[in-house]
Each structure stands twice: as C-alpha cells, then as structure tokens.
Amino acid sequence: NAGVTQTPKFQVLKTGQSMTLQCAQDMNHEYMSWYRQDPGMGLRLIHYSVGAGITDQGEVPNGYNVSRSTTEDFPLRLLSAAPSQTSVYFCASSHDSWGGHNEQFFGPGTRLTVL
Amino acid sequence: QQQVKQSPQSLIVQKGGISIINCAYENTAFDYFPWYQQFPGKGPALLIAIRPDVSEKKEGRFTISFNKSAKQFSLHIMDSQPGDSATYFCAVNSGGSNYKLTFGKGTLLTVNP
Numbered sequence: 001n002a003g004v005t006q007t008p009k010f011q012v013l014k015t016g017q018s019m020t021l022q023c024a025q026d027m028n029h030e031y032m033s034w035y036r037q038d039p040g041m042g043l044r045l046i047h048y049s050v051g052a053g054i055t056d057q058g059e060v061p062n063g064y065n066v067s068r069s070t071t072e073d074f075p076l077r078l079l080s081a082a083p084s085q086t087s088v089y090f091c092a093s094s095h096d097s098w099g100g101h102n103e104q105f106f107g108p109g110t111r112l113t114v115l
Numbered sequence: 116q117q118q119v120k121q122s123p124q125s126l127i128v129q130k131g132g133i134s135i136i137n138c139a140y141e142n143t144a145f146d147y148f149p150w151y152q153q154f155p156g157k158g159p160a161l162l163i164a165i166r167p168d169v170s171e172k173k174e175g176r177f178t179i180s181f182n183k184s185a186k187q188f189s190l191h192i193m194d195s196q197p198g199d200s201a202t203y204f205c206a207v208n209s210g211g212s213n214y215k216l217t218f219g220k221g222t223l224l225t226v227n228p
Contacts, residue, residue, distance in 0.1 A: 004158075033215070035218075040124075040220060040221075041220060042121075042204060042218040042219055042220040042221050043159065043204065043216075043218040044218070045209075045215065045216070045217070048215060058215070059217070090158050090159070092158075103149075103161040103164075104151075104161065104216065106158030106159050106160065107158050108156075108157060108158050109156075109157075109158055
C-alpha cells in the first residue's frame, strides 16, 4: 500500500493564481481531511469528507474548495491564491471504527508559497 | 476559542530523562485524546491515544495520563532518546467524531545526547 499520497511536494504561486492540491489514498478509508500547518498554530482543519459525494467545512475553510467524487481522491482547490495561504498542507484519511482508535494517516505534505 | 491548550511550546531534555507535555481542554464532550508525533519534513503519525474510561495508557516508553476531573491529559516519554526529538501534538475529537480532530499548537522536543 502506498498509503496517503500528495502531489506536488512543493509549489510556488503568484497572488490570484489557482491550483489544485492532489490527495489520494489506497486504504479504502471513508474519511478524508485537509489540514494546514503554520508555525506555532498546529494543524487546522480546512475541509473534510465522510464519504464519496459528502464534504463539509472545518475550522478554516475560506478560500478553499473540495470535492470527493471517489473514495480514493480528495483534491483541494485554491481558487485565487493569497499570501495568507502560504502554508504546509496535509491530507489525512481514516477508517470508521466508532469506539475504537481509528488512526488518521497523514500524507507527506505539500509546501505552498504564495508570492 | 482554543479547544485544546498545549504546553510547553518547546522542551529540551537530556538523554535518559523524562519528557512531559501537557494538554488541557474545556469541552467535556470530547472522548478521544490522541497524541501525534511529527518529524521534520514528514506528516504527523499517531503515537498513542486514550479514551476517558481509563486514567492511564502505556505503550513502551510512552504513557498518556488522563485526568477527567481536571480536563487535562499529558504525554510522558520515559528514558528519552535523541531519536524522540520531534514535534508532538495533542488532539481532541470535535463533534463526537473520531475523524474530525482539533490539534494543540505543538511542542518541539529536543533530546540532547
């Protein structure tokens, strides 16, 4: 299993440009999430999905769109990049095991710089 | 409003010492308390987790202590090793789900040889 994969690893954008961060998992996990990590801020949830066709907003959703057409893929779209979106982005997936310790598996991250 | 407060921000420990990281929360509805470990340039990975029906959970050198009445939980790393140098995050589950986590701001642990 490749686990959770993210592309690209690094990206530089100019203000106003759009792009899509790709995330895929091969563990057949129902849940997928996007987090951003900024120095001193921990990981903050952007959007999440509980299954194909179902998405919802997290703590910091503004400026980002998501969709989930398949179980495997959960892309994150920046419609008009802003310098405030400079961050490291992590995708995570987990299996539904209510009452258990369903581990969130994180991808390697995408480091995004917006100039 | 910060749902989970983590301290200290950074910690320096000598090899063989005990590392202690603390987290405090407000919402008594939280019922899942994981700790994640992150090495530079990598994604976080689950280290150990606890539910509030027990006061302590131990896995090797890592122990979670949970104080339900004080709404606090802590990570203890016994016999700390240089390889434990990493950033540690506590988390709580938001909205009663296990897939929607709110993380603390992290603690950078440095273990000197």
